[in-house]
Amino acid sequence: MPKITIYDLAKLTGASASTVSACLNGTWRGRRIKEDTAREIQRIADQNGYRTNLQARGLRRSRSGLAGLILPIYNDRFFSSLAQSFDDEARARGLCPITVSTNRDPAEEQQTVETLISYAVDSVFTAGASDPDAISRMCDRAGLANINIDLPGSVASSVISDNRGGAAALAEAMFDAHDGPDAALAGRIYLVGGEPADFATGERIAGFEDVVRRRTGSCDAAQIRATGYDPVKSAQEAETLFADPDHAPRALLVNSTLAFEGVLGVLAELPAAQMQALVVGCYDYDPLTRYLKVPIISVRQDVNGLIREAFQLLDTPPPEPAIVRVPPTLLASRNGAVDANGTQP
Amino acid sequence: MPKITIYDLAKLTGASASTVSACLNGTWRGRRIKEDTAREIQRIADQNGYRTNLQARGLRRSRSGLAGLILPIYNDRFFSSLAQSFDDEARARGLCPITVSTNRDPAEEQQTVETLISYAVDSVFTAGASDPDAISRMCDRAGLANINIDLPGSVASSVISDNRGGAAALAEAMFDAHDGPDAALAGRIYLVGGEPADFATGERIAGFEDVVRRRTGSCDAAQIRATGYDPVKSAQEAETLFADPDHAPRALLVNSTLAFEGVLGVLAELPAAQMQALVVGCYDYDPLTRYLKVPIISVRQDVNGLIREAFQLLDTPPPEPAIVRVPPTLLASRNGAVDANGTQP
DNA sequence: ATGAAAGCGCTAACAA
DNA sequence: TTGTTAGCGCTTTCAT
Numbered sequence: 001m002p003k004i005t006i007y008d009l010a011k012l013t014g015a016s017a018s019t020v021s022a023c024l025n026g027t028w029r030g031r032r033i034k035e036d037t038a039r040e041i042q043r044i045a046d047q048n049g050y051r052t053n054l055q056a057r058g059l060r061r062s063r064s065g066l067a068g069l070i071l072p073i074y075n076d077r078f079f080s081s082l083a084q085s086f087d088d089e090a091r092a093r094g095l096c097p098i099t100v101s102t103n104r105d106p107a108e109e110q111q112t113v114e115t116l117i118s119y120a121v122d123s124v125f126t127a128g129a130s131d132p133d134a135i136s137r138m139c140d141r142a143g144l145a146n147i148n149i150d151l152p153g154s155v156a157s158s159v160i161s162d163n164r165g166g167a168a169a170l171a172e173a174m175f176d177a178h179d180g181p182d183a184a185l186a187g188r189i190y191l192v193g194g195e196p197a198d199f200a201t202g203e204r205i206a207g208f209e210d211v212v213r214r215r216t217g218s219c220d221a222a223q224i225r226a227t228g229y230d231p232v233k234s235a236q237e238a239e240t241l242f243a244d245p246d247h248a249p250r251a252l253l254v255n256s257t258l259a260f261e262g263v264l265g266v267l268a269e270l271p272a273a274q275m276q277a278l279v280v281g282c283y284d285y286d287p288l289t290r291y292l293k294v295p296i297i298s299v300r301q302d303v304n305g306l307i308r309e310a311f312q313l314l315d316t317p318p319p320e321p322a323i324v325r326v327p328p329t330l331l332a333s334r335n336g337a338v339d340a341n342g343t344q345p
Numbered sequence: 346m347p348k349i350t351i352y353d354l355a356k357l358t359g360a361s362a363s364t365v366s367a368c369l370n371g372t373w374r375g376r377r378i379k380e381d382t383a384r385e386i387q388r389i390a391d392q393n394g395y396r397t398n399l400q401a402r403g404l405r406r407s408r409s410g411l412a413g414l415i416l417p418i419y420n421d422r423f424f425s426s427l428a429q430s431f432d433d434e435a436r437a438r439g440l441c442p443i444t445v446s447t448n449r450d451p452a453e454e455q456q457t458v459e460t461l462i463s464y465a466v467d468s469v470f471t472a473g474a475s476d477p478d479a480i481s482r483m484c485d486r487a488g489l490a491n492i493n494i495d496l497p498g499s500v501a502s503s504v505i506s507d508n509r510g511g512a513a514a515l516a517e518a519m520f521d522a523h524d525g526p527d528a529a530l531a532g533r534i535y536l537v538g539g540e541p542a543d544f545a546t547g548e549r550i551a552g553f554e555d556v557v558r559r560r561t562g563s564c565d566a567a568q569i570r571a572t573g574y575d576p577v578k579s580a581q582e583a584e585t586l587f588a589d590p591d592h593a594p595r596a597l598l599v600n601s602t603l604a605f606e607g608v609l610g611v612l613a614e615l616p617a618a619q620m621q622a623l624v625v626g627c628y629d630y631d632p633l634t635r636y637l638k639v640p641i642i643s644v645r646q647d648v649n650g651l652i653r654e655a656f657q658l659l660d661t662p663p664p665e666p667a668i669v670r671v672p673p674t675l676l677a678s679r680n681g682a683v684d685a686n687g688t689q690p
Numbered sequence: 691a692t693g694a695a696a697g698c699g700c701t702a703a704c705a706a
Numbered sequence: 707t708t709g710t711t712a713g714c715g716c717t718t719t720c721a722t
Contacts, residue, residue, distance in 0.1 A: 003487070005715055016693045021717060032691055049486070054463040055409065056715035058400045059698050066464075073429060080425040084418060087446050091453075096460050098443045101432050108436075115441050118399040119411075141394070142348070231632075261632045268636050287576075287606045288633040291613050350699055361709045366701060377707055401699035404714045694721080705710075 004050050012048070013041050020045075024052065058120055066121040067095040070112055070135070072104040072128040077257045078284045078301060082127055082149070085307040093311070095122070104195075106130045110138075117142045123314055125149055130197070132156070145317070147310045150301075151199045152323050159309040159324040163200045166299045166328040167207030167253070167283060173297045173330055174251050174279045175215050186216035187223065189251035189279075190241060193234045193259025194226040201226055204255055204283055222247075226255065231262030238266040242274075251279040257286045267294060285331060301328045349395050357393070358386050365390075369397065403465055411466040412440040415457060415480070417449040417473040422602045423629045423646060427472055427494070430652040438656070440467070449540075451475045455483075462487045468659055470494055475542070477501075490662070492655045495646075496544045497668050504654040504669040508545045511644045511673040512552030512598070512628060518642045518675055519596050519624045520560050531561040532568065534596035534624075535586060538579045538604025539571040546571055549600055549628055567592075571600065576607030583611040587619075596624040602631045612639060630676060646673045 006020040013020065015037065022028040023041040058064040067090045071079045083099050090097035098121065102108040109129050116124055117138065123145040126135050132148045136155035139146035148158035174189065175182055191208045194201035205224055212219040225237045234254070242248050252267075254260045260282045267275065275294060282289060285300035305326040313324065351365040358365065360382065367373040368386040403409040412435045416424045428444050435442035443466065447453040454474050461469055462483065471480050472494035481500035484491035493503035519534065520527055536553045539546035550569055557564040570582045579599070587593050597612075599605045605627045612620065620639060627634060630645035650671040658669065 003715095007715080017715090018694080018717075019692060021715095022692095025717080027717085034691065037691085051459060051463050051487075053404070053465070053715050054460075055400050055403045055465050056698090057717075059398070059404055059700090060715080060717045062698070064400060064464075074419065074425045074432065075422075075429045076425075077420075080419045080421075080428075083425075083428075083444075084420045084446065087419065091445075096443075096464065097445060098441075099428075100436075100442060101429065114396060115399075118396050119441065120398070120400050142396075264633065264636045286633060288609065288631060288637070291609045291638065292633070292636055293638050348699095352699080362699090363701075363710080364708060366699095367708095370701080372701085379707070382707085398699050401714090402701075404716090405699080405701045407714070692722085694719105696717105696719090698716090700714090701712105703710105703712090706708085 003053070004048050005053070006050075009041065009045055009048070009050060013044050015041060024050070025057075062120060063122050064120040065094070065096055066098050066116075066119060067093075068116040068121040068124045069097065069099040070109065070116075070124065070126045070129060071099060071101045073101050074099075077286050078303070079128065081303040082307065085303050086125065089307050089311055102129070104128065104130060109135065113138050117144065123147070125310055126151070126153075126156075128198075132158075145314055147313050149306055149310050153321065155321060157313045157318060157322045157324070159306055159313060159326060161200070161301045161306065161328050162325045163203035163328075164207035164210075166301075166330075167204035168211050169207075169330050170253060170281045170283060170297060170299045171208050171211035173332070174253065174281045175211070177295075177297060178251055178279045179277065182215040185212075185251055186218070187220060187247060188249060189216070189253070190223050190225055190249045191253045191255060192225045192227075192237055192241075192263060193229060194255035195228055196224075196226045201255060208253060229256050229258045231258055231265075233262070234259035235262035235265050238263045242266060242270065248274070250277060251281070253281040253283065255283045257282065257284045260284075260286070260289075264292070295332070298331045299328050300331050302326050348398070349393050350398070351395075354386065354390055354393070354395060358389050360386060369395070370402075407465060408467045409465040410439070410441055411443050411461075411464060412438075413461040413466040413469045414442065414444040415454065415461075415469065415471045415474060416444060416446045418446050419444075422631050423648070424473065426648040427652065430648050431470065434652050434656055447474070449473065449475055454480065458483050462489065468492070470655055471496070471498075471501075473543075477503075490659055492658050494651055494655050498666065500666060502658045502663060502667045502669070504651055504658060504671060506545070506646045506651065506673050507670045508548035508673075509552035509555075511646075511675075512549035513556050514552075514675050515598060515626045515628060515642060515644045516553050516556035518677070519598065519626045520556070522640075522642060523596055523624045524622065527560040530557075530596050531563070532565060532592060533594060534561070534598070535568050535570055535594045536598045536600060537570045537572075537582055537586070537608060538574060539600035540573055541569075541571045546600060553598060574601050574603045576603055576610075578607070579604035580607035580610050583608045587611060587615065593619070595622060596626070598626040598628065600628045602627065602629045605629075605631070605634075609637070640677070643676045644673050645676050647671050 006017045009020045010017045022031045023038040028038045069086045087097045100112050102112050113135050124139050125147050127149040132153040133155045136146050136153050146156040152158040209219045227233050227237050254263050281297045283299045285298050289296040309324045351362045354365045355362045367376045368383040373383045414431045432442045445457050468490040470492050477493045477498040478500045481491050481498050491501040497503040554564045572582050599608050625639050626642045628644045630643045634641040654669045
């Protein structure tokens with residue numbers, strides 16, 4: 001089945017290929033082609049099931065109409081929402097979204113960007129990369145627009161959640177939910193999960209420490225257990241923590257829903273009394289947390305806001321790389337301490 | 346920054362453009378180019394940061410190296426796992442995965458396929474479409490390989506979960522978990538959520554009915570409440586069911602994690618005694634269900650298996666459209682009736 | 691108001 | 707063993 005081209009259409013309509021092209025890509029008004037001609041050609045094109053070859057167009061125009069999104073993984077509440085939102089927004093703009101995951105692997109990231117460049121994507125959105133600036137530089141060299149999401153870069157503009165503020169608000173809420181004096185949480189409130197090298201995690205740790213220091217007087221390094229996102233790893237970490245009766249957690253801030261999955265397994269095995277007294281927070285939102293046996297206080301990132309601002313940054317690029325902050329929302333579990341409708345931290 | 350092409354490389358190396366091309370795309374052995382020449386050219390290419398323009402290559406070869414996956418949504422446990430698995434598998438094969446979501450909207454599906462065709466993707470995988478055969482026909486006309494995932498088509502080959510078997514196994518497990526005679530569930534076991542027009546849902550309903558009929562003697566139409574995937578809708582549906590004291594559910598099979606999110610809100614408000622006696626099943630797996638207040642029996646689909654078989658079908662296309670079945674796994678919540686490691690239905 | 695022609699960067703016959 | 711050449715399907719001056 002030979003695909004139909006503008007030349008076929010030219011023959012069919014008696015017009016020239018360039019006229020057909022113009023009529024079909026919207027530039028015909030500018031070329032002062034008669035409206036009748038345009039309509040007629042479009043009609044015949046439709047009739048024959050003509051479809052522009054976007055590779056040819058892309059080659060010629062040296063842009064593809066593709067918008068790329070780089071993610072670490074799909075199978076995570078935060079990132080899958082991000083992908084969803086990106087997809088919707090890109091489509092709304094007549095772009096074709098192309099999303100790829102890199103497993104947080106620097107080599108794969110590199111490779112992925114090269115691929116995107118090779119396909120002449122018009123823009124690259126980076127959400128969760130080990131070295132965003134390296135990606136930005138590659139994009140720069142290739143003349144591609146590049147925006148960082150949820151991680152700041154010094155080379156390209158970024159839109160990020162207020163991770164520090166969000167974590168601080170979460171920690172505050174945890175202190176408030178805790179039954180007893182703040183001092184009881186000294187050395188007994190922990191942060192578990194996440195990659196310290198990740199900017200977002202770093203900021204969350206900082207926000208956590210701020211609050212813990214202010215409310216208990218100090219925050220020991222041992223209270224930060226950011227040993228990755230892997231559920232199994234964080235489960236082990238939690239296990240270790242609860243195994244030591246003198247330092248067992250009375251409050252636990254879990255960083256990411258992925259780590260949360262793991263930690264939850266450990267919580268489920270705790271004695272009822274200990275469980276009862278424990279305050280649990282989760283940075284990132286999973287709809288099921290509301291119905292767990294334990295009340296969970298969560299921070300929910302404004303995914304749509306992040307994506308919206310990212311495209312905004314693309315539309316009107318600031319003279320210098322900018323960093324736009326989007327505030328997240330604090331949410332409590334059904335029977336928790338905080339307004340379930342969410343309050344801005 | 347003018348991008349470097351094989352012609353630049355030809356000048357730089359003193360070879361011809363076609364030699365350069367061959368050295369860079371792997372066909373050089375077939376063209377009996379000296380190994381030294383090949384190495385040298387590759388070195389110079391690397392040195393100059395050369396990157397093949399995949400649009401040009403695609404135009405020439407009339408294939409792009411892109412593999413498309415059509416999903417209804419990203420933000421769902423099943424589909425995000427599917428996307429993840431697809432991404433990994435496609436990359437492993439040197440293809441560039443391009444995933445798009447269509448919101449189960451026929452028009453958007455149509456539009457999406459057209460876009461994919463226009464970009465000359467080499468293959469289209471359809472997971473969750475309202476009219477898979479229409480998509481297959483479009484692909485056929487454009488000469489694209491097309492595989493259906495989790496829904497059967499008559500035009501293209503399909504790989505599907507054993508939805509009927511899975512739902513039957515789930516229903517059986519629910520009867521077994523129920524405290525009391527099967528007869529107590531007559532008219533009191535319901536299926537909630539899903540789109541009856543969806544093939545998968547249809548099959549699950551059939552499997553459910555099989556078991557309910559066998560164990561209670563009958564299955565009324567009122568016991569099937571497949572009113573879509575929207576959490577809000579399914580919550581309303583559940584609400585209605587529980588509001589009627591004479592027919593309030595004693596067992597509830599929820600179809601999809603998305604619908605489950607909604608139903609859970611209603612369950613959380615039930616009186617403790619009623620909750621205690623209720624048996625809940627969920628078709629599709631969410632890691633957090635294990636830790637809910639209610640024990641949940643789940644069916645987990647073999648996402649990797651589905652994707653693996655789909656690519657297999659692509660590699661060795663059967664003479665006639667085939668349907669490959671991949672069995673799902675039955676999983677119990679932590680304190681449920683079924684082996685938590687999963688048993689094959 | 692429209693057509694002719696060149697060329698985007700690459701590959702694949704066909705020559706040599 | 708390598709070079710020459712002719713496109714892939716489209717856009718875009720430049721002519722008319």
